[in-house]
Amino acid sequence: MKAGRVRRTMLYSLTLPYLIVGMVVIIYFGYRCYAQIHFMNQKFEEEDQNVLSKAARELDYLIDDMNQLTLEIELNDRLMRPLNIGINRDGEDNYHIAMACRELQGIKKFNNLIEDVFVYYRKSNLFLRGIGIGDEYRIWNDYSENQVIPFDQWKGNLSIQDFFGTLISVGDAIYYIKTVPFNDEEENCNIIIKINEKRFSENINSFTVENEREIVIVDPSFEIIKTNYHLDESLLNDVQAFLTTSEEKKWTDTSKIKQSEEEYVITYIHEDEEKPYYVIVSKLSQVRKQQTYVLLMYVNGIVVLGILLLYGLHLMEKNYKDIRQVAERLMKASGKEMKKGDSELDYINLAINGMEEIIQNQEDMVVDHCVRRAIYGLIENGDKNYKQLLKNETIMCNGLNIIAIFENMAGRNNEVKEIKLNLFIIENVLKDVLDGQMKYRVIPLCDWEIVILSRETTEGETYDDIKKRLQNVRNYLKESLELDYAVSMSDEVLGIGQLSSAYRDAVRAIETARIVGDGHVISSRTLQDNTDLLDEMDTYEKRLENMIRSGQYEKAVGTMNTLLNQAFKETAVSPETGKIVILNLIKLVNRLKKEYGCAGRLNAMVILKHGGSVHEIRENLDIEIRQLCEYYTADESETRREQIKQYVSEHYSDINLNVAMIAEAFNLNATYLSRYFKEETGENLLSYVNRYRIEQAKKLLDTTDETVTVIASQTGFINIASLIRTFKKYEGITPGQYKEKQLLKS
Structure with a gap:
């Protein structure tokens, strides 16, 4: 086939959708990359706001608890009585101070971040603590062990007047100071609450560990109250300068600072003028790295997708060439010729039509092969691979089928001539007996002749009528042609896909027919697993054993005959059940022979394979039971x-x-x-x-x-x-x- 003579309709119809889908996927990947980067920026800002809001909320809770504490102190009369006491004190003044110290000991601290509470009485220049009283130098010494801060600076910070309450940082310590009562005279005091530095730092750091942010707390006068350990001094100054020079104070705002080749984003929250600023400092390099990683990942994905797209086009062209070569071989085998202007599909259709003509000439051989595959369970109902091959066998494929097995009891030598002769004989006898009522096909398989009987519906002859016809075939072969066959038949199944099931049923039935050997056609429909018989088997065995031990030969043989008749005459049991019955009898005889030391145990495998019918096996067991009964007498018992x-x-x-x-x-x-x-x-x-x-x-x-x-x-x-x-x-x-x-x- 020349390339110029064939229109590449199939190639173009596959390539165009492939390219369109590839471009759509690439555009989608680009959009996803843009959306992911935008989402990361948005998430970065939302995380800063969430961290700040959480920190502000926790500190507001602390300030509210400290305000509640100062209010309780202010409303306590005993703690307010020392306001009028001067530097020179008498005994009554000392009593009031002692009572105030005792009241201060019982004050509830409300929050685990509050480390200590003490009161500075301005008029008497007296510091009152829960553990006792002391002047300002003693307090300074107590709180200056680990701090390098002058006394004047320390006292100046703690003695300020603030009637609304404020957080201040004194060295490494953080205090909350509120002046009560609300007046400008000397008769007031500062309620000073010391915050636990270690717990406060842990609380601040807990908000920033996951996101690696730096939090700064700044008072309304832009003095830094607290920051975590991540922030260096130069960046801290830039943050302070940003807050100081900001012309318009908003509730929240964001700005960027660049320092030492590093870019930072500063976000703050300032809820009202009396509360601190809550500032978070984040490195842009963190989110930039993540965005770069995402961008590289998507770019690499698009590149790989483009490579796969090109490679797919290459494989498509290669496979197209292979299809053309296969079609050319089919055309050559079928002897067909292409017409000018035909497409690849026309080319392939012509090749397939040529092959169908060849297959049709060998239909019988193909059908036999397909039937064998169906018997082995390799074809299902509606299998498209065999639909065309079995197009003339629609009744067998879609109708009701019965499998009958004919086994020559005399055996055969498997020579081709003998097999063909047996097939010819059975086909002709079936033709005469069935008289066109059913379609049939006879094939050799193993040591059997397999007959597939097919009909469209259950109307007409019943299952028992078909069984009688097969019995007539068996009788004719036996009486007229002296061919002794054991015959079995399966139950009816629907479609070719169920032939394997029918074959298994017929095989089980032929085993029973071989064992029974009475000349009747055995139907799998009448076979029973007969679990009731197996349950009764123990009773029969016990009865048989007792009669053998008591030497009652006639009764023992009668019990054995009753069991075998019930198994093989009264009920057509399955071959499995029949074998179990015979094996149990052989096992009982061998056990009793071993018990009495008798020689010559029975070989179960030999008896089942070469022992013949049930009648012959019964005679062998009869002889063994007679011998066993002679060993046992009543005196011996x-x-x-x-x-x-x-x-x-x-x-x-x-x-x-x-x-x-x-x-x-x-x-x-x-x-x-x-x-x-x-x-x-x-x-x-x-x-x-x-x-x-x-x-x-x-x-x-x-x-x-x-x-x-x-x-x-x-x-x-x-x-x-x-x-x-x-x-x-x-x-x-x-x-x-x-x-x-x-x-x-x-």
Whole structure:
């Protein structure tokens, strides 16, 4: 096929949508990249606002708690009485100061960030603390151990007058100071609340650890109250300058500062004029790195997508060439020629039509092959791969099918001529017997001839009618042609996809037909797993075993015949159930032969494979049962019973004496021994052992002065509790009560 002669309709119809989809995906990736970067900027700003709002809220809670504390102090009369006390104090003044100190000790601090509370009385120049009183030098010494701050600066900061309350930073310490009452005279005091520096720093840092931000708290006069350890001094000055030079004070604002090749974003919150500024400083490099990573990721994705797009176009062109080569080979094989102006699809259709003509000439061979695949479960109903191949077998594909298996009981040597002859014979007999009522197909498979019977609906002949026709085929082969066949048939299934299920049913039925060997067609519909029969099997086996042991040959054979008739004549059991019945009988015979030391055990595998029908297996088992019955007599049973009782009387004092020990002594099965003893004596063997031990214990209680503990060990009980429990079970009283009763009688 020349390239110039063929219109590339298929190639263009595939390439154009492929390119459009590729471009749409690339544009979508670009849009997602832009949206992601925009989202990161927005999220960065929202995180700053959220962190600041959280910090402001926590500090506002602290200030509210401190205002509540100052209000409680202001309303306390005892704490306000020292306001009028001067520097020179008498005894009554000292009493009022002591009472104020005691009241200050009981003041609730409201917040875990409050470290200490003390009051500075301006008129008396006196500092009052919960732990005592002291002048200003003592307070300064107490709070200046770890600070390098002059006394004058310290006192000046703590003695300011602020009637609204303010946070100040004195060295590394933070104080909240409020002057009460509200007047400008000397008769007022400063309530000074010291904030725990360590806890306050931990609280501030907890808001910034995750996002690596720096928080700065600035008072309304633009003096820095607190910052975390991340911020250096030069950047701190820039922040302070930004707040100082800001012309318009908004509730919140954002600005950028560039310092040492690093760009920062400054965001602050200032709720009212009396409250501090809450400032957060964030490095833009953090979000820039994330945005760069996202941008690189999306760019790399677009590049990879573009490469895949180009590679896909290359593969499409290559595959297109391969399709053309395949089509050319098909055209050459079918002998068709292209017409000028045809497209690739026309080219392929011509090739397929040519192949269909070739397949049609070999239809029988293909159909047989397809049927075999269907039997093996490799074809499903509606399988498009076989729809064209089986287009002339619509009844088999969509209708009702029955599989019948014909097995030559004489066997065959699998020569081609013999197989063809058998197929020819069965096909012609089926043609005469079915008389056009059903379609059929006969194929050889394994050692069988498989017949597939097909019809469209269930109207007309019933399933039993079809079974009778197959029985007629089997009878004709047997009587007229002397060909002994075992025949089985499956249940009806719908469609070719269910042939595997029908085949399995027919195989199970042919196994039963081979075992029964009575010349009837076995239907899988009548097979039963017959779990009830398996449940009754134990009863039949026990009855058979008892009759063999008692030497009742006639009854034993009758029981075996009843079981086999129920399994194979009264009910058509499944081959699995039939095999279980036969195997259990063989197992019982072998166990009894081993018990009596008889030679020549039966081989179950050989019997099932080469033993013939049930009638032949029954005859073999009949011979074995006769031999076993001769080994067993009633006198022998009486002797063994007495031997067991004698063994118990000799070993009752052994604590290990049990059914298994006795069975081992007599070389018997423990389960059989227990069942045998109960059937012979009417009493459980273990119960007999315990009762015998109790009788011996009673004798020792009557004739000796031994303790119950000693008697328990002498009579085979593991401990005294076991003796008492068993004694009371059989006698109704304890050993001690029994001994007292005997003493009273004597």
